Amino acid sequence: MGRWEPDAAGRLATAALELYAERGFDDTTVLDIAQRAGVTERTFFRHFADKREVLFQGSAQLQDAVVAAIGSAPSGAPLIEVVGAGMRAAGEVLDDRRDYARLRYAAIVAHPSLQERELLKMSTLAGAVADALRARGVTEAAAALLGETGVAVFKLGFERWIGDPSAPNLPDCIAQALADLRTLTA
Structure with missing residues (x-):
């Protein structure tokens, strides 16, 4: 050495x-x-x-950013916007690491046991979102649904961000995925 x-x-x-x-x-x-x-x-x-x-070293930092953003969101904000703020906060943690994120993603999708581990980490994140929402007084069922929805929005925004070199920053890609969800559910 x-x-x-x-x-x-x-x-x-x-x-x-x-x-x-x-x-x-x-x-x-x-x-x-x-x-x-x-x-x-x-x-x-x-x-x-x-x-x-x-490949999974930053999971705690990402989760902490999401939970903090949910906890600091205005009390009267629509719950989907609260969750969106949490997911965009996660995007801010990763935004300056696009090349790293692409390599990490490629390694994970190429290996089934790593895919399983990633799903577990995303499930843990959904649970943390639900816990943060319950702390705001959201019911169990609504918190669980919003936690899973938030992770889906994050995942779609993330995949757009790493898959399209012309895509804007990660928080904007996450915001676009949330906007797509709003359009589908309107």
């Missing part, structure tokens, strides 16, 4: 995504990732539990 360089976690995440794109998830080892990042395997495990976790 050479001279110490900062941001080992960031370098590891970048190395992992590059290797997953080049070789595939199954054919990439933790040692491969560590070597590409210029660190040891031990350093890898200081930052990540396993090579899957590289």
